[in-house]
């Protein structure tokens with residue numbers, strides 16, 4: 779079983795959350811690759827069982843680093859895939875972690891199955907965020923196990 783973990787992170791909080799996700803998946807025996815969104819095309823998700831996309835939020839628009847990837851998903855059929863979206867934000871802003879929600883909806887449109895609701899983290903990862911990520915990782919693995927031939 780394998781996973782691709784893609785992240786866009788300006789100050790490191792989302793990247794840290796993705797590191798936590800990678801560790802959780804690896805503990806469950808999943809082979810993981812983690813990459814900046816700038817090095818990935820949407821098609822790369824076709825090669826894996828579990829798709830993870832982490833993004834920060836700066837305002838209502840998606841971060842520029844994930845727009846191409848986001849648009850790639852428009853033309854993909856990810857109906858055999860399970861996914862998680864996660865990211866860091868700040869409740870001081872109006873649209874808390876909106877980009878995490880936007881990416882979640884984009885995976886849904888591509889037909890992918892959510893392992894968990896969008897994971898929204900207030901700034902840096904706390905213990906409860908780590909637990910949420912671990913639960914999502916376990917749920918993704920269970921989905922793949924129950925859908926493999």
Ligand SMILES: Cc1cc2nc3c(=O)[nH]c(=O)nc-3n(C[C@H](O)[C@H](O)[C@H](O)COP(=O)(O)O)c2cc1C
Nearest residue numbers: 787788789790791792834836837867868871874875
């Ligand atoms: C200019 C600016 C705009 C921001 N806008 C939002 C926002 O609309 N919603 C939100 O939840 N957080 C917002 N934030 C907070 C960041 O998402 C937060 O600092 C987050 O931890 C950054 O993640 P990163 O460390 O992965 O880059 C904003 C931060 C800055 C500096």
